[in-house]
Each structure stands twice: as C-alpha cells, then as structure tokens.
Amino acid sequence: MEDYLPLFYIASAIFGAILGSFACCQAWRIHEKQKGRKFGSRSICMSCKHQLRWYDNIPVISWVTLRGKCRYCKAKIGVSEILSELGLAALFVAIAYVFGIAPEAFVLMAALVLYWVLLVYDAKWGELPVVLMFCAIPFAIAFQFFLKGNIFQILLGTGFLTGIYYLLYYFSKEKLVGGGDWILCISIAIFLGRIEFVIVELFLSNFGALLAGAPQVLKKDKKQIPFGPFLIIAMVAILLMRDFLLKFFIIY
Numbered sequence: 717m718e719d720y721l722p723l724f725y726i727a728s729a730i731f732g733a734i735l736g737s738f739a740c741c742q743a744w745r746i747h748e749k750q751k752g753r754k755f756g757s758r759s760i761c762m763s764c765k766h767q768l769r770w771y772d773n774i775p776v777i778s779w780v781t782l783r784g785k786c787r788y789c790k791a792k793i794g795v796s797e798i799l800s801e802l803g804l805a806a807l808f809v810a811i812a813y814v815f816g817i818a819p820e821a822f823v824l825m826a827a828l829v830l831y832w833v834l835l836v837y838d839a840k841w842g843e844l845p846v847v848l849m850f851c852a853i854p855f856a857i858a859f860q861f862f863l864k865g866n867i868f869q870i871l872l873g874t875g876f877l878t879g880i881y882y883l884l885y886y887f888s889k890e891k892l893v894g895g896g897d898w899i900l901c902i903s904i905a906i907f908l909g910r911i912e913f914v915i916v917e918l919f920l921s922n923f924g925a926l927l928a929g930a931p932q933v934l935k936k937d938k939k940q941i942p943f944g945p946f947l948i949i950a951m952v953a954i955l956l957m958r959d960f961l962l963k964f965f966i967i968y
C-alpha cells in the first residue's frame with residue numbers, strides 16, 4: 717500500500733479539484749431550482765447563458781487560463797469557483813495524508829463533497845438546504861463505524877452540540893444562529909465522535925466566525941454572517957488533527 721501513497725495524493729488533489737467544481741455547480745443548481753428557474757444539465761455562463769464547452773470547465777486550469785472571466789462575454793466568474801476547487805483539493809490531500817488509503821478517508825472525502833455544497837450555498841445565500849444536511853448523517857455513522865468509535869461518546873457529543881445549537885436557535889429566534897445549523901450539527905457531532913472534540917469544535921467555529929464577523933460589526937453592518945461554513949471547516953480541522961488532540965486529551 718505504501719508504494720501507492722504518492723499516487724493516492726495526486727489522485728486526491730485531482731478529484732478534490734473536480735469535485736470542488738462540481739460542488740459549486742450543484743449549489744447553483746439547487747439555488748436556481750428553489751427559485752423555480754430552470755437549470756439545464758449542461759453548464760452555462762451565469763451571465764450570458766452561453767453553453768460552456770468541456771475545455772471551459774477544467775477545474776483550476778480553465779479559471780487560470782481565462783483569468784476568471786467567461787470566454788464568450790468576459791463577465792467575471794468570481795473567485796468563489798477557484799477557491800472552491802483549490803480548497804477541496806487541498807483538503808482531500810490533507811485527508812489522504814492523515815488517514816492514508818483507508819475506508820474512513822474515502823467516507824470523509826465523500827461527505828466533504830456534500831458539506832462543500834452546503835458550505836458554498838450557505839456562504840453565497842445564507843441558507844442551508846435541509847435534505848443535504850440529513851444526507852450527511854449516514855456518512856458520519858459509517859466514518860465512526862470504520863474508526864470503531866465509542867457509541868456512548870458519540871451520543872454524548874451529538875446530544876451536547878445539537879442541543880446547544882437547537883436552544884440557541886429556539887431562544888434567539890434565528891438572530892444568533894440560522895434555523896438549519898442545529899441539523900448540520902447532528903452529522904458534524906457524529907463525525908467528531910467525542911465530547912472533547914465537540915468542545916473544541918464550539919471554540920474553533922465561534923472563534924472563526926468572530927474573526928470573520930469583526931469587520932462587519934465595525935462597519936455596523938447588520939448582515940448576519942453564515943455560520944455553516946465555520947462549523948464545517950472547524951470539523952475538518954479537528955478530524956485532521958485527531959491524533960494530536962487525542963494525545964492531548966489523554967495526557968490531561
């Protein structure tokens with residue numbers, strides 16, 4: 717297996733970029749559908765509606781060669797596309813590095829594509845498609861199955877994180893956290909699988925949102941910052957640092 721590791725890293729980077737592009741596209745697709753607009757199966761430019769050819773759709777490479785503009789109308793495609801592709805590619809490589817060629821690596825990568833659609837969607841439109849959040853739960857259970865997680869720990873962590881977010885949502889009437897955040901917390905907490913990790917998750921995601929939200933608060937911008945992306949990124953960060961954190965908590 718060790719001989720295949722370099723190949724595994726390269727494949728992870730390529731698939732990460734392709735699926736990062738796919739996730740971005742799916743987020744648009746779901747959004748257009750919810751707005752009742754038709755969205756064909758072929759990719760089109762969101763500005764001039766020109767149908768894109770395969771060579772306009774190569775992750776990262778197309779964006780760089782076209783300098784982030786549509787080939788036909790020169791409208792800006794936006795940095796979110798390339799960030800999505802590079803971001804997921806980087807995370808896939810990190811997962812491959814940390815978990816190696818193992819079932820839990822593949823489960824986490826698959827779930828991350830789902831989370832990526834949610835992340836892009838929440839970042840763009842400040843909402844979380846509910847169905848997708850429930851779809852993440854089986855992946856989380858499979859992940860714990862392969863890791864041989866402790867069922868008591870999993871239930872404790874899940875009850876704690878989901879409970880906190882549900883109460884925040886319930887009592888703040890969506891002013892503090894969005895209505896979907898507590899549903900997202902179910903799969904995230906199962907993935908984390910331990911109460912200690914859940915506490916780190918709470919700290920990391922709130923810290924991230926606070927940092928990102930500070931400029932808006934200073935400008936007295938009332939726009940709510942979407943919380944989903946921070947929950948997702950914090951979860952991935954914790955899972956990648958799993959061994960380190962475990963050692964830390966066992967010592968203390």
Ligand SMILES: [Zn+2]
Nearest residue numbers: 761764786789
């Ligand atoms: Zn165009």
